[in-house]
Amino acid sequence: MGVLNRLLLLGYGLLFLMVATLGLSFAFKFGLDREGLEGWVNKLYRNPGARWTVAAVSAMILAFSLRLLWVTVHKDKEDPGVDRLTEIGHIRISCKTLESLAIKAAHRVKGIRDLSARVRQDAARSSVGIGLKLTVEGDTPIQVLSEQLQQSVKTHVEEIAGVDVSQISVYIVDTVQPDRSRIRVE
Structure with a gap:
């Protein structure tokens, strides 16, 4: 299970790296401005296919979060x-x-x-x-x-x-x- 947890953690880290990069781009206006972001969100709401994609990615993030939370909280069995x-x-x-x-x-x-x-x-x-x-x-x-x-x-x-x-x-x-x-x- 250690390999699976490492892969989940890698995917989780890459996803949050992209979110952080987008957040910094928006905050310092590097390629994104408020109107562009609002237009992108409006297109997202109007396109049902895009909403399903966002829902799938959100479900994956939720699953990754729950799994990593379980690994963190779960106590391993002691070495006999x-x-x-x-x-x-x-x-x-x-x-x-x-x-x-x-x-x-x-x-x-x-x-x-x-x-x-x-x-x-x-x-x-x-x-x-x-x-x-x-x-x-x-x-x-x-x-x-x-x-x-x-x-x-x-x-x-x-x-x-x-x-x-x-x-x-x-x-x-x-x-x-x-x-x-x-x-x-x-």
Whole structure:
């Protein structure tokens, strides 16, 4: 929506630039005088097509104004994160930070490839749940690897961030053969 708002603001600014230019031209009599302006307004009232054009432009200005007013007044949703209150003050850790910590811990487990993490906050229990999506090497036992991964991520996130991890879901997307370089003996 940011691009749409910027385009509306650009159109709004250009429109008011033209109105300001016409106003200054009229005020300092640069190309417009009172009789010329009155003649233009009289032609506008007599021509029904011109009235519809003015009505359409006015409706667009009204729509732009309402949209920009809504964007200005509307409060954006806060970035999700985990809040902690300490003796000294308030600490907020973003979900993106927790995802990075989970990925870092998961990469320490051997046999894991192509990893992504998603953190969701459980406000009722003031804890987080972590979803891991990954590819594993084919010669690694998946059950053992998953349990090791869950324990490693839970321990790391709780120690580093001080956030309770209530659940870690592991989704294995695929298995791949491990990279084994051939050893040449000469």
